[in-house]
Amino acid sequence: MALYHYVTQEQLSGFDKYKYSAVDSNPLSIYVMHPFWNSVVKILPTWLAPNLITFTGFMFLVLTFTLLSFFDFDFYASAEGHIHVPSWVWIAAGLFNFLAYTLDGVDGKQARRTNSSTPLGELFDHGLDSWACVFFVATVYSVFGRGDTGVSVVTLYYLLWVVLFSFILSHWEKYNTGILFLPWGYDISQVTISFVYIVTAVVGVETWYKPVIGNIHYRDLFTVMIVGCLFVVTLPMSLYNVFKAYRNNTLKHSSVYEALLPFFSPVLLFVLSTLWISLSPTGIIEKQPRIFYLMVGTAFSNVTCKLIVCQMSNTRCKPLSLLLLPMTAVVLLVISGTLQNNEITVLYIWTAIVLLTHIHYGVSVVHQLSDHFNIYAFSLKKPNSD
Numbered sequence: 001m002a003l004y005h006y007v008t009q010e011q012l013s014g015f016d017k018y019k020y021s022a023v024d025s026n027p028l029s030i031y032v033m034h035p036f037w038n039s040v041v042k043i044l045p046t047w048l049a050p051n052l053i054t055f056t057g058f059m060f061l062v063l064t065f066t067l068l069s070f071f072d073f074d075f076y077a078s079a080e081g082h083i084h085v086p087s088w089v090w091i092a093a094g095l096f097n098f099l100a101y102t103l104d105g106v107d108g109k110q111a112r113r114t115n116s117s118t119p120l121g122e123l124f125d126h127g128l129d130s131w132a133c134v135f136f137v138a139t140v141y142s143v144f145g146r147g148d149t150g151v152s153v154v155t156l157y158y159l160l161w162v163v164l165f166s167f168i169l170s171h172w173e174k175y176n177t178g179i180l181f182l183p184w185g186y187d188i189s190q191v192t193i194s195f196v197y198i199v200t201a202v203v204g205v206e207t208w209y210k211p212v213i214g215n216i217h218y219r220d221l222f223t224v225m226i227v228g229c230l231f232v233v234t235l236p237m238s239l240y241n242v243f244k245a246y247r248n249n250t251l252k253h254s255s256v257y258e259a260l261l262p263f264f265s266p267v268l269l270f271v272l273s274t275l276w277i278s279l280s281p282t283g284i285i286e287k288q289p290r291i292f293y294l295m296v297g298t299a300f301s302n303v304t305c306k307l308i309v310c311q312m313s314n315t316r317c318k319p320l321s322l323l324l325l326p327m328t329a330v331v332l333l334v335i336s337g338t339l340q341n342n343e344i345t346v347l348y349i350w351t352a353i354v355l356l357t358h359i360h361y362g363v364s365v366v367h368q369l370s371d372h373f374n375i376y377a378f379s380l381k382k383p384n385s386d
Contacts, residue, residue: 013313014315015373028188029187050110054128055128060097061132082147104129123369134296140193143200144219149217164300171311175307261316265318275335288348
């Protein structure tokens, strides 16, 4: 694979000055999960690389997504009258999700324990977190599925965007304040999702068909939990933290335009993908929801990773991600009816391009920063010739 230098020299210099700054005020995280993670990290061998822990956790989510893709590709398996997902798959999903969550919590602790913390480790961690959003949203959807007892694929599409927006909001905060305020919704959602998978294995998906109270179903609670985490917890806290930085005169970007730059590409991605599903000649979201979600989530991760690079290197975020230019052409060709007879094929090809582009970007950035930090470390150790 031919690698490309995506990170500029200015950004490399910015990484050399970077200092990690984060605030975790979630009671669940502070009083329950951190003590648990502190116990877990003590049993890990010191030779185990933190980035390997990060990648292993991410692959547990990919494995869960792959398992559910095999047993429930179209999200109909949990609907009445369909062959349901085997119980052992839900047990595996619960264990894999909790393992991924645990490994995501201990990778940083392992880095500090082995004195191997680097900006590359943080970028690798948060970059994979941005991609993980689509995997756990699409996987938990299989619990309720579509149909009369589930959630429509269009509704799930918008719920996916609620999760994606919640994620980028935290990094928008850091881009403007220099501090990463860890969202409360993440810890709550991960523990809840792991629990729901195990419960589903024990009681069966039929349990979720029944109303909780009156006409309120579990699917409604699922929707309210996702939307509520954003509008009741994540968004108000983000706005408060940015306002507090403004009041204390510590904002990194004084103009509204510069402060909002990180939102331009995600908003364009949202507009393009929404236009596609709304004006699709063949109803693409109904026919291929899983592939469409994967495409959107991967493109979002690519956009977000570039924001994280700018945020950590203290450089200006570019308003437009180049990946969105060919996507604009694809969407315009599809909704105009030019590719009506081949829309599903186009979606698969475009998804493959997005996946390969994002993987190439990630591998190239990791190689480039690894080389840079090795050279930087060597220059610090090199004795003065004078």
